[in-house]
Amino acid sequence: MLLIPCPWCGRREETEFANGGEAHIARPADPAALSQEEWAAYVFLRDNPKGWMRERWFHAHGCRRWFNLVRHTVTHEIAAAYPPGAPPPPLPGEAA
Amino acid sequence: MADRHATMLDGLAADMAAASGEAVTLGALPPVGQITFRGEPACLPLAAAAFGTGVPAVNRFESDGARAALWLGPDEWLLVLPRAEVATTIARFDMALAGAHFAAVDTSAGRLGLELSGPMARAVMEKSCHIDLHPRAFGPGQVAQSTVARVPAILLQRDGRPTYWIFVRPSFAQYLARWLIDAMAEYRLAPIAGPAPT
Numbered sequence: 001m002l003l004i005p006c007p008w009c010g011r012r013e014e015t016e017f018a019n020g021g022e023a024h025i026a027r028p029a030d031p032a033a034l035s036q037e038e039w040a041a042y043v044f045l046r047d048n049p050k051g052w053m054r055e056r057w058f059h060a061h062g063c064r065r066w067f068n069l070v071r072h073t074v075t076h077e078i079a080a081a082y083p084p085g086a087p088p089p090p091l092p093g094e095a096a
Numbered sequence: 097m098a099d100r101h102a103t104m105l106d107g108l109a110a111d112m113a114a115a116s117g118e119a120v121t122l123g124a125l126p127p128v129g130q131i132t133f134r135g136e137p138a139c140l141p142l143a144a145a146a147f148g149t150g151v152p153a154v155n156r157f158e159s160d161g162a163r164a165a166l167w168l169g170p171d172e173w174l175l176v177l178p179r180a181e182v183a184t185t186i187a188r189f190d191m192a193l194a195g196a197h198f199a200a201v202d203t204s205a206g207r208l209g210l211e212l213s214g215p216m217a218r219a220v221m222e223k224s225c226h227i228d229l230h231p232r233a234f235g236p237g238q239v240a241q242s243t244v245a246r247v248p249a250i251l252l253q254r255d256g257r258p259t260y261w262i263f264v265r266p267s268f269a270q271y272l273a274r275w276l277i278d279a280m281a282e283y284r285l286a287p288i289a290g291p292a293p294t
Binding site for chain 1: 154155168169170218226227238241242243266
């Protein structure tokens with residue numbers, strides 16, 4: 001069970017949250033100009049790293065806000081939580 | 097109150113009274129008016145002044161006795177007040193916050209309240225809720241949204257007895273009341289009658 005630090009409510013148990021997948025997927029500025037392959041990559045293709053990852057989470061049973069989390073996909077260690085729109089922090093071990 | 101609304105919990109009033117004892121009591125709150133208030137940060141002090149309480153801090157509520165403003169999120173409060181005052185309060189927001197970006201919506205029908213109180217109330221809550229309710233982490237004046245017995249709920253602590261108020265969707269209210277009645281049973285066991293052991 002993870003204790004997830006919601007940027008607004010504080011540390012709460014994992015059952016209150018829903019995972020929203022990889023964070024910082026930018027919608028293409030001009031979707032009509034994309035090829036089928038490029039659109040498919042935008043919609044479906046996600047990183048699946050074994051290690052640190054920036055993810056979106058939703059505090060479904062709490063404040064009902066989305067936020068971003070830096071989590072290690074193997075150890076479940078949580079390095080940072082930050083609101084949407086904030087600049088992504090460097091991953092642990094990565095130069096700032 | 098003559099115009100008290102009938103609720104889903106009326107049929108369980110006797111059961112809740114029978115389950116209550118010195119250690120812990122359970123009862124339905126009289127149906128209260130509720131306003132879901134959302135607004136940009138700049139208008140929150142004005143809104144609190146118009147409502148008549150202070151600005152609730154994160155995870156806390158502000159109350160003057162008859163009214164309470166519950167912090168639910170960075171731009172969202174639940175305002176609890178007598179039902180008869182809901183319309184006039186929303187009208188007061190419309191006047192006081194004219195031009196600001198806000199929404200005040202009457203959601204009085206959206207939740208029913210239960211009150212759980214007594215020296216063992218925390219022990220009952222801890223069977224069903226994974227919020228840390230120990231006094232070092234949760235005390236009078238605090239509010240949290242979480243799940244209680246798997247039901248999404250707004251939980252607040254009124255006093256140090258402790259007394260908790262739990263607001264849930266009306267359709268979950270009977271289930272939660274029955275769940276709490278069951279959870280309270282172990283704290284009101286009658287002394288075993290019979291001859292004293294020799």
